[in-house]
Amino acid sequence: MKPESAGRLDHGGHGGESRARRSLVSVCSETRRALRGHALLAAIGLVAATVAIRAQASRIISIVPATTEMLFAIGAGDRVIAVGTYDRFPPEVDRLPRLGALLDPNVERIIAMRPDLVVLYGTQDTLRAQLERASIPYYAYTHRGLSDVADTMRSLGRRVGVAARANEAAQRLEQQIASVRAKVAGRAKPKALLVFGREPRSLRGIDASGGVGFLHDMLEAAGAVNALADVTRQAVQMSTEMVLARAPDVIIELRYTGGDETSQADVKAWDALPAVPAVRNKRVFLLQGEEFVVPGPRVGHAVERLSRTIHPDAWR
Amino acid sequence: MAAPADVRRRTIVTVAGFGAFAAAACLIAPLVGSLPISLARALDRSIPFADNVDAQVFFVARLPRVLAAALVGSSLAVAGVVFQALLRNPLAAPETLGVSMGATLGAMIAITFHVDVTLFGIPAVPLACFTGSAGALGIVYAISAARRRGTSTTVLLLAGVALSALLGAMVRFIQVIADIADTFRSVRWLMGSLDVASYAPIVAALVPTAASFMMIATLPRVLDLISIGSEAAASRGVDVPRAERVALVSASLSTGAAVSLAGPVGFVGIIVPHIVRLIVGANHRVVLPAAALFGAAFLVICDLVGRTAFGRVEMPVGMITALLGGPFFLWLLFRKRL
Amino acid sequence: MLIEAADVSFAYERHGRNVLDRVSLSIARGSIVGLLGPNGSGKTTLLRALSGTIVPDAGRITLDGRPISTLSRRELARRIAVVPQETHSAFDFSALDIVLMGRYPHLGAFELEGADDLAIARRAMAATATETLEDRRFATLSGGEKQRIVIASALAQASDVLLLDEPTASLDIAYQLEIAMLLTRLNRDRGTTMVVSTHDLNLAAALCTELVLLRNGRVLTQDTIGAALTPANIRALYGIDADVTMHARAGHITVVPVGRAR
Numbered sequence: 001m002k003p004e005s006a007g008r009l010d011h012g013g014h015g016g017e018s019r020a021r022r023s024l025v026s027v028c029s030e031t032r033r034a035l036r037g038h039a040l041l042a043a044i045g046l047v048a049a050t051v052a053i054r055a056q057a058s059r060i061i062s063i064v065p066a067t068t069e070m071l072f073a074i075g076a077g078d079r080v081i082a083v084g085t086y087d088r089f090p091p092e093v094d095r096l097p098r099l100g101a102l103l104d105p106n107v108e109r110i111i112a113m114r115p116d117l118v119v120l121y122g123t124q125d126t127l128r129a130q131l132e133r134a135s136i137p138y139y140a141y142t143h144r145g146l147s148d149v150a151d152t153m154r155s156l157g158r159r160v161g162v163a164a165r166a167n168e169a170a171q172r173l174e175q176q177i178a179s180v181r182a183k184v185a186g187r188a189k190p191k192a193l194l195v196f197g198r199e200p201r202s203l204r205g206i207d208a209s210g211g212v213g214f215l216h217d218m219l220e221a222a223g224a225v226n227a228l229a230d231v232t233r234q235a236v237q238m239s240t241e242m243v244l245a246r247a248p249d250v251i252i253e254l255r256y257t258g259g260d261e262t263s264q265a266d267v268k269a270w271d272a273l274p275a276v277p278a279v280r281n282k283r284v285f286l287l288q289g290e291e292f293v294v295p296g297p298r299v300g301h302a303v304e305r306l307s308r309t310i311h312p313d314a315w316r
Numbered sequence: 317m318a319a320p321a322d323v324r325r326r327t328i329v330t331v332a333g334f335g336a337f338a339a340a341a342c343l344i345a346p347l348v349g350s351l352p353i354s355l356a357r358a359l360d361r362s363i364p365f366a367d368n369v370d371a372q373v374f375f376v377a378r379l380p381r382v383l384a385a386a387l388v389g390s391s392l393a394v395a396g397v398v399f400q401a402l403l404r405n406p407l408a409a410p411e412t413l414g415v416s417m418g419a420t421l422g423a424m425i426a427i428t429f430h431v432d433v434t435l436f437g438i439p440a441v442p443l444a445c446f447t448g449s450a451g452a453l454g455i456v457y458a459i460s461a462a463r464r465r466g467t468s469t470t471v472l473l474l475a476g477v478a479l480s481a482l483l484g485a486m487v488r489f490i491q492v493i494a495d496i497a498d499t500f501r502s503v504r505w506l507m508g509s510l511d512v513a514s515y516a517p518i519v520a521a522l523v524p525t526a527a528s529f530m531m532i533a534t535l536p537r538v539l540d541l542i543s544i545g546s547e548a549a550a551s552r553g554v555d556v557p558r559a560e561r562v563a564l565v566s567a568s569l570s571t572g573a574a575v576s577l578a579g580p581v582g583f584v585g586i587i588v589p590h591i592v593r594l595i596v597g598a599n600h601r602v603v604l605p606a607a608a609l610f611g612a613a614f615l616v617i618c619d620l621v622g623r624t625a626f627g628r629v630e631m632p633v634g635m636i637t638a639l640l641g642g643p644f645f646l647w648l649l650f651r652k653r654l
Numbered sequence: 655m656l657i658e659a660a661d662v663s664f665a666y667e668r669h670g671r672n673v674l675d676r677v678s679l680s681i682a683r684g685s686i687v688g689l690l691g692p693n694g695s696g697k698t699t700l701l702r703a704l705s706g707t708i709v710p711d712a713g714r715i716t717l718d719g720r721p722i723s724t725l726s727r728r729e730l731a732r733r734i735a736v737v738p739q740e741t742h743s744a745f746d747f748s749a750l751d752i753v754l755m756g757r758y759p760h761l762g763a764f765e766l767e768g769a770d771d772l773a774i775a776r777r778a779m780a781a782t783a784t785e786t787l788e789d790r791r792f793a794t795l796s797g798g799e800k801q802r803i804v805i806a807s808a809l810a811q812a813s814d815v816l817l818l819d820e821p822t823a824s825l826d827i828a829y830q831l832e833i834a835m836l837l838t839r840l841n842r843d844r845g846t847t848m849v850v851s852t853h854d855l856n857l858a859a860a861l862c863t864e865l866v867l868l869r870n871g872r873v874l875t876q877d878t879i880g881a882a883l884t885p886a887n888i889r890a891l892y893g894i895d896a897d898v899t900m901h902a903r904a905g906h907i908t909v910v911p912v913g914r915a916r
Contacts, residue, residue, distance in 0.1 A: 086496060202513060237504065244351060273376060275372045324766070404742075405744060406745065551735060551736035552811065553732070598751065
């Protein structure tokens with residue numbers, strides 16, 4: 001708006017209205033003029049942009065294990081050119097170069113591989129800034145709850161250009177989880193403690209899932225009540241007294257590597273607390289598998305495995 | 317003015333007072349916690365242990381914890397007193413000379429590389445811890461002994477600080493290369509935890525601590541003397557190099573044992589000696605036993621606060637001592653009107 | 655001779671400069687010997703050698719004919735006490751605590767100080783006019799008071815030799831006079847043999863019975879005051895011209911620097 005006109009009207013209402021109308025008219029006419037003059041350029045730009053978006057996701061780097069699995073599950077696996085240090089699934093990733101992870105992303109190599117999309121952690125501000133400077137597009141992944149897994153799969157699918165297949169994969173996952181829920185619906189939900197960390201051979205350093213996050217969501221979907229549901233944190237450091245106080249009916253320990261007898265034998269450490277219902281009734285279990293720690297497409301299996309452990313009779 | 321008999325009587329009364337305080341803390345702490353229990357029920361032998369929740373809370377969850385707190389608090393406080401006399405500096409701490417950091421490095425290595433040896437029933441992490449602290453001690457000792465002409469506590473201090481920095485860098489390096497699950501375990505360990513849940517680790521830590529205390533029991537007068545200067549002590553007949561060696565080894569032993577049991581718990585080694593000296597004066601014959609007793613009570617109470625004052629969750633004891641440490645130093649600063 | 659040093663040499667570094675270079679001197683019982691010399695001449699090192707704190711690389715130091723290396727630390731501490739230039743206490747010891755520390759060489763391994771130790775300490779404090787400072791914190795005392803307490807501590811050691819390293823260096827002129835008078839009195843009343851290293855030529859002249867002049871780790875001369883404190887020797891030691899005169903009222907030689915040596 002021209003400064004001179006702004007000061008002329010000193011009462012609002014009717015005067016103000018006409019001023020606004022006058023501004024709107026001038027903006028519209030200016031735009032028409034601009035469009036006419038730059039129509040050709042605009043058209044070219046639009047086409048270029050469409051082409052660019054479609055072409056953008058053919059060289060993908062994903063340093064997040066969850067999104068790597070998702071990319072392969074939604075059919076974009078052939079476009080993945082490099083992965084992160086901790087990515088282990090599917091087996092195809094073993095042939096791909098590994099470029100670091102959350103704490104140590106190899107920025108130079110990432111940029112040198114000339115990707116057109118980098119999937120990284122939302123908290124990696126430095127890496128994001130560097131990618132922006134290099135004009136490399138990125139997708140920031142944030143780790144949230146169980147329902148976000150399917151949403152992320154869809155969102156990634158759209159971003160990469162496989163929206164339809166991504167939607168199918170996401171729906172399959174949602175159906176898998178829904179069917180688990182249905183299987184155990186109406187059954188009494190035991191109080192369960194989901195432990196994801198502990199010093200071997202002792203009860204020190206117990207880390208369990210609190211009432212927030214995807215581990216908690218999985219537990220609830222599998223048909224149990226989280227013994228720590230009232231704690232609004234993802235990870236809770238537990239002392240032996242806390243375990244006795246919470247008195248869970250079921251204890252499930254998650255390990256994501258190893259699979260040997262020594263790990264299974266280590267469950268005996270809980271025998272130091274026989275007053276805990278889970279220990280007394282021999283309902284302490286150890287489950288191994290990456291699907292428990294990677295919030296990716298395999299969480300459906302994780303939820304099912306949890307459910308089979310908690311409600312074995314529902315699955316016979 | 318004070319006759320020796322008066323001084324002795326006052327000493328005994330003061331130490332007895334600290335002893336009573338420590339005993340009270342150790343007796344009351346296992347009865348207090350987030351889960352209300354009844355002592356009568358806990359001690360009731362007619363109820364089978366497997367069914368007795370109160371007994372399990374008392375004997376598995378709380379009592380080992382209180383005993384561990386007492387042992388760790390005691391050994392860190394005494395180590396603090398000895399290091400402060402050795403380095404002639406009231407701000408010296410068990411962490412100053414790198415022994416604590418050596419223990420930390422040992423633990424990090426054991427956790428990250430999944431070391432799985434057990435010796436005499438002691439698991440890998442505490443073993444590695446103690447080895448690390450012994451290693452750090454060896455290095456500091458060798459550097460200070462290599463000096464040709466007598467000893468210099470400046471060299472000792474510099475060697476310790478440099479070693480501590482170097483070991484700290486190695487710890488951070490290991491954290492970077494570690495697997496994400498191991499990082500969780502490492503971070504957890506670094507916060508310190510007294511929740512030992514069994515008596516074996518306490519007994520294991522008791523051995524080096526007892527050895528250390530026996531050595532320190534020969535030192536009180538010597539510590540008085542070396543704290544006013546190594547030449548001042550030497551001219552009064554003290555074998556200063558030998559005294560410094562005994563002080564260094566004994567204080568490092570008890571520090572290593574404490575860190576192996578509970579992880580690195582900071583500030584105890586500075587706060588407790590200071591408070592004790594404010595109450596009983598500077599004479600090490602009184603300061604040492606008083607620090608041992610007050611250190612035990614102090615850490616028992618800190619752990620009690622950590623496990624009861626925060627509602628549903630527990631705060632690691634290392635965090636409580638740190639929360640106390642900062643304001644404590646500010647208070648010291650203001651007190652001296654600097 | 656009570657103490658004799660014969661060809662004592664010492665270097666701090668393995669292949670370093672000899673801070674003491676074939677130093678020989680003798681200290682008679684009951685004398686007050688002054689060690690004079692510029693900075694770096696080896697005065698403090700010599701005192702350290704005499705007290706047994708350092709072991710010479712070459713040469714021998716004997717006490718009553720016995721090499722001091724054959725005496726245990728405690729034995730040596732019962733014979734020789736040291737008053738350093740400064741004493742700093744990291745902790746809140748009282749003045750009496752510091753004095754009582756002088757009793758260490760007389761106590762057994764786990765023996766506690768007894769009533770007689772306390773009495774000796776108090777007598778030492780009385781001798782240095784510090785009885786009123788007993789319960790004061792050592793760290794809060796003035797420079798002069800601290801030095802007197804440290805001297806009392808050395809007296810409590812009940813040694814027959816006292817080594818003093820620049821005892822008045824950080825004190826004002828009143829305290830300098832006070833310490834000088836105290837040392838003179840102690841020497842007269844107890845017969846304590848003293849070796850005093852100092853920069854203060856006038857103090858040396860007032861206090862000492864003889865002087866040892868040190869330059870670059872070597873003994874320039876050992877002689878009585880009059881013979882040792884000459885303009886020629888002062889020029890040789892310090893490179894300055896000085897006026898050396900007998901001061902009638904003070905009763906001893908005084909030295910006044912008048913300019914740089916030409």
